[in-house]
Structure formats: structure tokens, C-alpha cells
């Protein structure tokens with residue numbers, strides 16, 4: 472079975488991990504934490520990077536640090552992993568879910584601006600499948616309405632818009648280092664920012680609200696969202712290898728693109744000056760409903776290839792009842808979600824396997840067509 476994702480971890484990760492282990496610093500102190508944060512600062516070209524124990528807690532920390540809480544509204548896109556929605560709910564704020572752009576599948580800036588009210592505090596954009604959102608447009612909207620822009624860049628480490636790297640495109644950027652991400656530490660996350668005050672708050676909040684000088688004095692409610700030195704060791708190795716990891720993903724994307732071109736599928740189209748970091752190779756199958764997409768996934772599985780559907784629109788999560796006045800989500804997200812499929816994408820995926828997967832997709836789609 473070829474999985475959808477597989478981490479590329481090897482000798483360097485192993486050496487750093489054992490070094491951290493042998494140092495005895497296996498919890499949240501140790502030299503690899505500083506090393507990983509330094510690497511993130513230089514990759515993102517930002518002043519500050521604070522690592523956390525996963526990408527969801529990084530989002531939670533970002534919202535808390537910005538002072539977003541009960542009664543505030545945060546505009547988010549309909550298409551994302553559920554963590555984006557959950558983090559907004561954790562702080563008691565109201566997620567205002569809007570549609571995505573048909574080309575980029577990222578938050579539609581026009582829909583985002585229409586959703587801004589007197590209670591809106593931030594736009595939380597998501598760089599879906601490694602494609603940065605339109606931060607230029609979002610920045611203008613934020614400036615005009617005095618809002619923060621937060622980038623959920625869990626899937627886009629290493630991407631850029633013009634000469635600005637992911638990390639410095641928004642007021643605050645969060646990353647995930649889950650096993651299927653561009654760089655992994657097993658579980659892990661980070662908050663990147665150029666604002667000193669945001670970083671200061673993030674560091675206190677992730678460490679139980681610890682007072683900077685008075686031991687065991689906690690004057691704010693904090694959390695234990697710290698990363699371990701062991702995870703930071705693996706992460707440091709991955710970040711040192713980032714150019715190679717990204718180049719291999721680009722290679723996989725390019726191979727799929729060439730092989731599947733003209734086979735009734737459509738890919739994301741990044742905006743001008745955008746260099747995406749390919750995360751999962753994801754296409755919509757032209758004219759497909761969800762049951763046809765599910766049939767395609769089943770046929771691929773029969774041939775030994777795992778796949779994933781595109782994320783389910785966030786407003787459809789059964790536990791979330793937005794009240795209709797708060798949900799302006801839309802049809803683009805729904806169409807991309809029901810006709811979209813992610814194919815196996817990881818740095819070590821061999822070219823002959825990509826060929827076999829692409830052949831299987833083309834054959835399965837022909838079979839589905841003749842059945843209809």
C-alpha cells in the first residue's frame with residue numbers, strides 16, 4: 472500500500488535525536504529548542520519564532536496572544552483542517568466562515584471583507600495544500616478595518632509571495648510539524664511574528680503563564696503547550712533539510728501535473744508572484760459529485776493507493792452550530808470539497824510509483840465515466 476504521506480526522516484534526524492537523548496535534556500529545555508527556533512526565524516525571515524507542541528496549540532496561542540476572546544469575531548475560510556475552526560472556538564470567539572476563491576481554494580478576500588463587522592478582530596487565512604492566501608488583499612482589508620491577519624501556514628512552510636517568505640506575510644503565522652507536514656517533529660508547531668509583544672505573550676502563555684522573573688508566580692492563565700527537546704532535535708534536522716524536502720515535493724507535484732494533464736482534473740492555481748510549497752497533490756475531478764469521488768478513492772485503494780478527500784467545509788461540522796447569521800460559507804468550498812481528492816505526496820515517492828498512481832487515476836476515472 473502506498474500511503475498518502477510518509478515522513479522523510481533519516482540519518483541527520485537520528486543523530487540529532489540521539490544527541491538530545493544523550494544530553495539528558497529530554498523535556499522542554501535543551502539546545503535543540505533554541506536551534507529549531509533560530510532556523511525557523513531565518514526560514515521565515517521574521518524576528519521571532521516560538522515552538523509549541525502542535526499546530527493546533529500554536530493557533531490557540533496566536534489568538535490568545537492577540538487578545539482575541541469571547542464575543543470577538545474571526546473571519547476564517549470554509550476549507551481547512553478542523554483545527555482552524557477549533558482554535559477560534561477555544562478562545563470563545565465567533566468563527567465567521569466565508570467561501571474560498573475558485574482558483575486558489577484559499578479565503579476569498581472579497582467574501583472576507585463582506586463578513587467584517589464591528590466585532591471582527593482578525594482574519595485567519597489558511598494556506599491550503601501549501602498555496603499562500605492572498606495576503607496583499609487581506610492586508611489592505613485589515614489595514615482599513617484595524618484587524619489582525621493571522622496565517623495558518625501549517626501546510627505551507629517554505630512558500631513565498633514575491634520576496635516575502637511564509638512567516639512574515641501576516642501579523643502572526645502558525646505552523647504544524649505533524650508527521651505528514653513539510654517538516655516534522657512527530658507532533659509540533661510554532662508561532663512566528665515580527666511583533667515583540669506577541670512573541671512575549673506566546674512564550675508566557677505556552678509555559679503556564681509563568682512570570683518572567685518570579686518563580687511559581689503566574690499572573691495570567693497559561694497552558695503547557697511546550698515542545699520537547701527531543702522533538703526539537705528532529706525538527707532541527709528537518710529544517711536544515713528543508714530545501715531538499717521541498718524540492719522533492721515539487722518534483723512529485725510536477726510529475727503528477729504532467730501525467731494527469733488532460734485527464735479531467737483541475738489543480739489549484741496560485742496567484743501571481745506566489746511560490747507554493749506543494750503539500751498534498753490535490754485535484755478536483757471535473758463534474759464529479761461526492762459519490763463519484765468516493766468511488767475513485769475506493770478504486771485507488773483496491774489497486775493499493777491510499778488517498779484523501781478534500782477537507783469537509785467547516786460550517787458542516789455537526790458540533791458547530793454557527794447560527795445562520797454567522798455563516799456565509801459557500802458554494803466554491805462545497806464543490807471543491809465534494810469533487811476533490813489528494814493523492815500520495817511525500818519527498819521519497821518514487822517516479823515509477825507516481826506513474827502507477829496516475830495511470831490508476833486515469834483508468835478509474837474512465838471506469839466511473841462509463842458507469843454513469
Ligand SMILES: Cc1ncc(COP(=O)(O)O)c(C=O)c1O
Nearest residue numbers: 525526527552554625647648649
Ligand atoms: C491547515 C491546518 N491547520 C492546523 C493544523 C493542525 O496542526 P496539528 O495537527 O499539528 O495540531 C493542520 C494539520 O494538522 C492543518 O492542516
